[in-house]
Amino acid sequence: MRLNLVRRNVIKTFLVLTISVGALGWLLTGASPLPSDGFATLDSDATRGEAVFWAAGCASCHVAPGTEEADRPILAGGQSFASPFGTFHAPNISSDPVAGIGSWSVADLGNALLRGVSPKGQHYYPAFPYTAYTHMAPGDVADLHAYLLSLPASSTPSQAHDLGFPFNIRRSVGVWKWLYLRSDWVLQDAPTPELERGRYLVEALGHCAECHTPRTALGGLSQRDWMAGAPNPSGPGRIPAIHPKTLNWSVEEIAYYLETGFTPDFDSAGGHMARVVSNFARLPATDRLAVAAYLKALQ
Amino acid sequence: MKRFSFAVAVAAMGLIAVPALAQDFSGNVKARQGQFRILAINLGILGGMAKGEMPYDAATAQAAADSIAAVSMINQGPLWPQGSDNMSMEGTRALPAIWENQADLGAKWAALGEAAKGLQAAAGTDAAAIGAALGAVGGTCKACHDAYRAPES
Known part of the structure; x- marks a missing residue:
């Protein structure tokens, strides 16, 4: 009798747990439009x-x-x-x-x-x-x-x-x-309209971090290594770091690169970046300067 | 003329298909990378003028543009033997796709030649004209690098 009660309680607890974990899992994995x-x-x-x-x-x-x-x-x-x-x-x-x-x-x-x-x-x-x-x-x-x-x-x-x-x-x-x-944004402070635009172009529309930031084992972007460069997802080589700790190009040089594909020493963009440059070349010059300002603002 | 240079370029690229006997391609790679370096140095002179970092000088600009045009006329075939891609050897970023699309590569090299002629024509005018013509040259660089050059390692 006593044993039965204990057993019933165990079963009940187990069921409640299973259902709540399941429900939580279902909620977690569901799409939220x-x-x-x-x-x-x-x-x-x-x-x-x-x-x-x-x-x-x-x-x-x-x-x-x-x-x-x-x-x-x-x-x-x-x-x-x-x-x-x-x-x-x-x-x-x-x-x-x-x-x-x-x-x-x-x-x-x-x-x-x-x-x-x-x-x-x-x-x-x-x-x-x-x-x-x-x-x-x-x-x-x-x-x-x-x-x-x-x-x-x-x-x-x-x-x-x-x-x-x-x-x-x-x-x-x-x-x-x-x-x-x-x-939330990675660059939290964007005190000028130019930086705000640059942040929107880099972090939102341009999705630059998708290639320029390394990923975790689960394939998420590692935010503490923001723009620190990453293995090339589609072949040998690396996607370069564009964080100011590594990239010492001036604002004008970055903007010119995004317009023409030419690096400061007139090498030219390769791989997927060539397409990115073709896209950015179609945007106003102020947008390319805003991207450069954003990159410079990264700490 | 345009069609002729296109045909010459395609024919030149066709030479790539000839199987190479020697396996040491370091000389070929050095030569092809050297020609790109010559392009970069001369583009740098013209780019400096276009960006206003360097005073415009017609003779210097013309010499730079002429050099770029000269490089664009180098027969590419012997510089790109089969097996000198980045999967087969170190020290190159040339993708194997180059050897699968030789006609396309020939067309893209010919496009550089055409853009270089535009640069030659613009060099004597002024910095603004150079800037516009440089854009066209840059477009031909990207068109090829997009498909055939791996990122830096």
């Missing part, structure tokens, strides 16, 4: 959106492999990104309503960029740099939406990612987000 009405009232402008588009570097990953630079790129997807967790394939984000994102609302795009959540409520893998885009201004999302829908459509279907267990379970990304999807 933005409030649905957040984007309804924003006016959107494709011309402004174009500047957001180039600053955010969308085309660099979402055009098909081997595509030449274009003023109005076809965002058919297909480029592969190897990682310790498997190989990711950039999806079609062209204006095609079926293969691409042509049927998306501004809120859908906002959820993707700011929360890493698909219109169906699934997590995106963080190969898509939403830990940076999470800082985007809602107005920029609306403008970008207008511009993306003005670009040519491609009916090329997106490829599935090649991932092993447990990374092929999208809910596992929920835990990752809980660890690494942060709303």
Whole structure:
């Protein structure tokens, strides 16, 4: 009788624990979209959106492999990104309503960029740099939406990612987000409008840290090594440090590099950075100077 | 003329396909890196003028632009033997993709030649003209480096 009671209590405790751990796990791994009405009232402008588009570097990953630079790129997807967790394939984000994102609302795009959540409520893998885009201004999302829908459509279907267990379970990304999807800035003090703009360009749109900052074993950015350089994710070599402790280029030299691809000794940008420079060359000179000011402000 | 230089460049790059007998490519690598160094030094002269860090001087600018054009006319084939990529040897950042896309590489080298001609034409004008022409040259550098050059190690 007594023993039965104890046993029953143990079972009860076990059940309660299992259910609460399970519920907590379910909550942790679930997708949390933005409030649905957040984007309804924003006016959107494709011309402004174009500047957001180039600053955010969308085309660099979402055009098909081997595509030449274009003023109005076809965002058919297909480029592969190897990682310790498997190989990711950039999806079609062209204006095609079926293969691409042509049927998306501004809120859908906002959820993707700011929360890493698909219109169906699934997590995106963080190969898509939403830990940076999470800082985007809602107005920029609306403008970008207008511009993306003005670009040519491609009916090329997106490829599935090649991932092993447990990374092929999208809910596992929920835990990752809980660890690494942060709303605060790395450079906390941006006392001038230029620094604020530079921080927005580097930490949000440009997602520079994705390559220039090393990662933890779980693939999150190691914030204490911010911009300290990292192994090249797509082959031999290293992505250089751009922290002022290492990079002694002047503000003008950094800005000139972002415009032309020429280093101070007139070597020229290589690899993925060549595409970044092509994007930044399309932005106003003040933006390139703002990026340089931001880098100089890092301690 | 444009088509001709393109054809010459493609033909020149075709020489890469000839299998190399010797395995020591350090001389080839030195030569090709040296020519890029010549480009960088002369681009530095023109860039200094374009940025206003150095006074504009027509003769110096012209000599620099002419040197860049001269490098762009060097036959590239012998400098890039098969097996001199960064997977096969140390001391180079040349990606194996170079040897898989020789026609594309030829086209990109030809584009440098065209941009260098623009630079030659602009050199005698003024610093602003040089700046614009440099942008075009820089674009051709990036176009090739984007696909065929690994980051620094």
